[in-house]
Amino acid sequence: QQPVQSPQAVILREGEDAVINCSSSKALYSVHWYRQKHGEAPVFLMILLKGGEQKGHEKISASFNEKKQQSSLYLTASQLSYSGTYFCGTERGNNAGNMLTFGGGTRLMVKP
Protein backbone atom coordinates (compact mmCIF):
# COMPACT_ATOMS: atom_id res chain seq x y z
CA GLN A 1 0.00 0.00 0.00
CA GLN A 2 1.49 3.28 -1.15
CA PRO A 3 1.99 5.98 1.51
CA VAL A 4 0.27 9.30 0.88
CA GLN A 5 2.49 12.32 0.43
CA SER A 6 1.49 15.95 0.61
CA PRO A 7 1.74 18.47 -0.84
CA GLN A 8 2.29 17.30 -4.40
CA ALA A 9 4.31 20.37 -5.24
CA VAL A 10 5.65 23.47 -3.56
CA ILE A 11 7.48 26.55 -4.77
CA LEU A 12 9.68 28.46 -2.37
CA ARG A 13 11.92 31.48 -2.37
CA GLU A 14 15.45 30.88 -1.21
CA GLY A 15 15.52 31.04 2.58
CA GLU A 16 11.91 29.97 3.12
CA ASP A 17 10.82 26.84 4.96
CA ALA A 18 8.77 23.86 3.81
CA VAL A 19 7.16 20.79 5.34
CA ILE A 20 6.44 17.59 3.46
CA ASN A 21 4.18 14.97 4.98
CA CYS A 22 3.99 11.22 4.50
CA SER A 23 1.23 9.15 6.02
CA SER A 24 0.04 5.58 6.12
CA SER A 25 -3.16 3.94 7.30
CA LYS A 26 -1.13 1.28 9.10
CA ALA A 27 1.83 1.38 11.44
CA LEU A 28 5.15 1.27 9.64
CA TYR A 29 8.42 -0.42 10.44
CA SER A 30 10.38 2.55 9.15
CA VAL A 31 10.27 5.65 6.99
CA HIS A 32 13.02 6.62 4.57
CA TRP A 33 13.33 10.02 2.94
CA TYR A 34 14.96 10.55 -0.45
CA ARG A 35 15.54 13.45 -2.81
CA GLN A 36 15.69 12.90 -6.53
CA LYS A 37 17.00 15.32 -9.13
CA HIS A 38 15.69 15.06 -12.67
CA GLY A 39 17.15 12.08 -14.49
CA GLU A 40 19.08 10.84 -11.49
CA ALA A 41 18.61 8.11 -8.92
CA PRO A 42 17.15 8.97 -5.52
CA VAL A 43 19.61 10.14 -2.91
CA PHE A 44 19.11 9.02 0.66
CA LEU A 45 18.40 11.74 3.22
CA MET A 46 17.51 9.90 6.41
CA ILE A 47 15.66 7.00 8.00
CA LEU A 48 13.38 6.96 11.02
CA LEU A 49 12.70 3.81 12.94
CA LYS A 50 11.24 4.70 16.30
CA GLY A 51 7.90 6.26 17.17
CA GLY A 52 8.44 9.82 18.36
CA GLU A 53 11.86 9.97 16.75
CA GLN A 54 13.22 13.20 15.34
CA LYS A 55 16.49 13.61 13.53
CA GLY A 56 18.16 15.98 11.18
CA HIS A 57 21.24 16.96 9.28
CA GLU A 58 22.14 20.58 8.77
CA LYS A 59 18.88 22.29 7.84
CA ILE A 60 16.87 19.22 6.90
CA SER A 61 15.12 17.28 9.62
CA ALA A 62 12.36 14.72 9.96
CA SER A 63 10.01 13.32 12.55
CA PHE A 64 8.09 10.07 13.00
CA ASN A 65 4.95 10.23 15.10
CA GLU A 66 4.30 8.01 18.12
CA LYS A 67 1.94 5.71 16.27
CA LYS A 68 4.47 5.33 13.44
CA GLN A 69 1.88 6.21 10.85
CA GLN A 70 3.08 9.64 9.84
CA SER A 71 6.39 11.28 9.11
CA SER A 72 7.22 14.85 8.20
CA LEU A 73 10.29 16.26 6.49
CA TYR A 74 11.27 19.80 7.43
CA LEU A 75 13.37 21.96 5.13
CA THR A 76 14.45 25.18 6.79
CA ALA A 77 16.08 28.19 5.17
CA SER A 78 15.86 26.45 1.83
CA GLN A 79 18.70 26.64 -0.64
CA LEU A 80 18.60 26.41 -4.42
CA SER A 81 20.18 22.96 -4.16
CA TYR A 82 17.12 21.68 -2.30
CA SER A 83 15.12 21.69 -5.52
CA GLY A 84 14.03 18.24 -6.61
CA THR A 85 11.40 15.66 -5.92
CA TYR A 86 11.18 14.28 -2.41
CA PHE A 87 9.94 10.78 -1.78
CA CYS A 88 9.16 8.97 1.40
CA GLY A 89 9.71 5.24 1.33
CA THR A 90 8.09 2.96 3.84
CA GLU A 91 8.74 -0.57 4.99
CA ARG A 92 5.74 -2.49 6.23
CA GLY A 93 7.35 -5.66 7.44
CA ASN A 94 8.48 -6.23 10.99
CA ASN A 95 12.11 -6.39 10.05
CA ALA A 96 14.44 -4.49 7.81
CA GLY A 97 15.10 -5.51 4.26
CA ASN A 98 11.49 -5.66 3.19
CA MET A 99 10.82 -3.73 0.05
CA LEU A 100 10.42 0.02 0.08
CA THR A 101 7.12 1.37 -1.14
CA PHE A 102 7.37 4.98 -2.22
CA GLY A 103 4.90 7.81 -1.87
CA GLY A 104 3.82 9.79 -4.90
CA GLY A 105 6.52 12.39 -4.41
CA THR A 106 6.61 16.11 -3.66
CA ARG A 107 8.15 18.39 -6.27
CA LEU A 108 10.02 21.21 -4.60
CA MET A 109 11.28 24.21 -6.53
CA VAL A 110 13.42 26.80 -4.79
CA LYS A 111 13.71 30.10 -6.62
CA PRO A 112 16.32 32.81 -6.03
Next chain:
Amino acid sequence: GAVVSQHPSWVICKSGTSVKIECRSLDFQATTMFWYRQFPKQSLMLMATSNEGSKATYEQGVEKDKFLINHASLTLSTLTVTSAHPEDSSFYICSAYTQGSGNGYTFGSGTRLTVV
Protein backbone atom coordinates in the same frame (compact mmCIF):
# COMPACT_ATOMS: atom_id res chain seq x y z
CA GLY B 1 29.83 3.21 1.88
CA ALA B 2 27.90 0.66 -0.10
CA VAL B 3 27.81 1.22 -3.85
CA VAL B 4 25.55 -0.29 -6.48
CA SER B 5 26.88 0.14 -9.99
CA GLN B 6 24.18 0.15 -12.66
CA HIS B 7 24.83 -0.07 -16.39
CA PRO B 8 24.11 1.23 -18.87
CA SER B 9 23.07 4.74 -17.83
CA TRP B 10 20.94 5.05 -20.92
CA VAL B 11 20.02 2.94 -23.90
CA ILE B 12 18.05 3.51 -27.07
CA CYS B 13 16.80 0.40 -28.78
CA LYS B 14 14.49 -0.54 -31.59
CA SER B 15 11.05 -1.91 -30.94
CA GLY B 16 11.07 -5.69 -30.69
CA THR B 17 14.64 -6.03 -29.44
CA SER B 18 15.79 -6.98 -25.96
CA VAL B 19 17.80 -4.89 -23.53
CA LYS B 20 19.78 -6.05 -20.52
CA ILE B 21 20.42 -3.85 -17.50
CA GLU B 22 23.01 -4.85 -14.93
CA CYS B 23 23.36 -3.96 -11.29
CA ARG B 24 26.46 -4.88 -9.37
CA SER B 25 27.09 -4.45 -5.67
CA LEU B 26 30.70 -3.33 -5.49
CA ASP B 27 31.69 -3.70 -1.86
CA PHE B 28 29.00 -5.82 -0.32
CA GLN B 29 26.91 -8.86 -1.03
CA ALA B 30 23.40 -8.12 -2.18
CA THR B 31 21.25 -11.06 -1.21
CA THR B 32 18.18 -9.17 -2.34
CA MET B 33 17.85 -6.68 -5.18
CA PHE B 34 14.77 -4.60 -5.85
CA TRP B 35 13.93 -3.38 -9.34
CA TYR B 36 11.90 -0.21 -9.79
CA ARG B 37 10.45 1.55 -12.79
CA GLN B 38 9.73 5.25 -12.89
CA PHE B 39 7.74 7.03 -15.58
CA PRO B 40 8.21 10.79 -16.04
CA LYS B 41 6.96 12.83 -13.12
CA GLN B 42 5.80 9.74 -11.29
CA SER B 43 6.96 7.81 -8.28
CA LEU B 44 9.18 4.75 -8.24
CA MET B 45 7.06 1.63 -8.63
CA LEU B 46 8.44 -1.68 -7.52
CA MET B 47 8.52 -4.20 -10.33
CA ALA B 48 10.11 -7.20 -8.71
CA THR B 49 12.28 -8.48 -5.90
CA SER B 50 15.11 -10.80 -6.77
CA ASN B 51 16.89 -13.09 -4.35
CA GLU B 52 20.22 -14.68 -5.11
CA GLY B 53 19.79 -18.20 -6.39
CA SER B 54 16.02 -18.21 -6.54
CA LYS B 55 13.22 -16.99 -8.75
CA ALA B 56 12.25 -13.35 -8.61
CA THR B 57 9.00 -12.24 -7.04
CA TYR B 58 7.04 -9.97 -9.34
CA GLU B 59 4.56 -7.31 -8.33
CA GLN B 60 1.02 -7.57 -9.56
CA GLY B 61 0.66 -6.44 -13.15
CA VAL B 62 4.32 -6.93 -14.06
CA GLU B 63 4.84 -9.51 -16.80
CA LYS B 64 7.47 -11.97 -15.68
CA ASP B 65 8.04 -13.22 -19.20
CA LYS B 66 8.71 -9.73 -20.45
CA PHE B 67 10.93 -8.54 -17.62
CA LEU B 68 13.40 -11.32 -16.97
CA ILE B 69 15.36 -11.02 -13.77
CA ASN B 70 18.43 -13.06 -13.00
CA HIS B 71 20.27 -12.93 -9.69
CA ALA B 72 22.88 -15.57 -10.19
CA SER B 73 25.44 -14.25 -7.73
CA LEU B 74 25.56 -12.18 -4.57
CA THR B 75 27.00 -9.24 -6.48
CA LEU B 76 25.11 -9.23 -9.75
CA SER B 77 21.45 -8.91 -10.69
CA THR B 78 20.22 -8.31 -14.23
CA LEU B 79 16.95 -7.15 -15.71
CA THR B 80 16.26 -8.00 -19.33
CA VAL B 81 13.43 -6.23 -21.09
CA THR B 82 12.42 -8.62 -23.84
CA SER B 83 10.71 -7.59 -27.06
CA ALA B 84 10.74 -3.99 -25.94
CA HIS B 85 8.03 -1.62 -27.10
CA PRO B 86 7.76 2.17 -26.86
CA GLU B 87 5.53 1.88 -23.79
CA ASP B 88 8.43 0.20 -21.98
CA SER B 89 10.42 3.41 -22.26
CA SER B 90 11.10 4.43 -18.68
CA PHE B 91 13.72 4.96 -16.00
CA TYR B 92 14.73 1.66 -14.40
CA ILE B 93 16.48 1.68 -11.03
CA CYS B 94 17.81 -1.14 -8.90
CA SER B 95 18.23 -1.05 -5.17
CA ALA B 96 19.88 -3.36 -2.71
CA TYR B 97 19.42 -3.71 1.00
CA THR B 98 22.67 -3.34 2.92
CA GLN B 99 22.30 -4.63 6.42
CA GLY B 100 24.16 -2.59 8.95
CA SER B 101 24.46 0.53 6.81
CA GLY B 102 23.05 3.88 7.82
CA ASN B 103 20.17 3.81 5.41
CA GLY B 104 19.63 0.21 4.52
CA TYR B 105 18.97 0.70 0.84
CA THR B 106 21.49 1.66 -1.81
CA PHE B 107 20.27 2.67 -5.25
CA GLY B 108 21.95 2.27 -8.58
CA SER B 109 22.29 5.34 -10.76
CA GLY B 110 19.39 4.28 -12.97
CA THR B 111 19.00 3.37 -16.64
CA ARG B 112 16.94 5.46 -19.00
CA LEU B 113 15.47 3.18 -21.64
CA THR B 114 14.05 4.66 -24.82
CA VAL B 115 12.39 2.31 -27.28
CA VAL B 116 11.95 3.72 -30.76
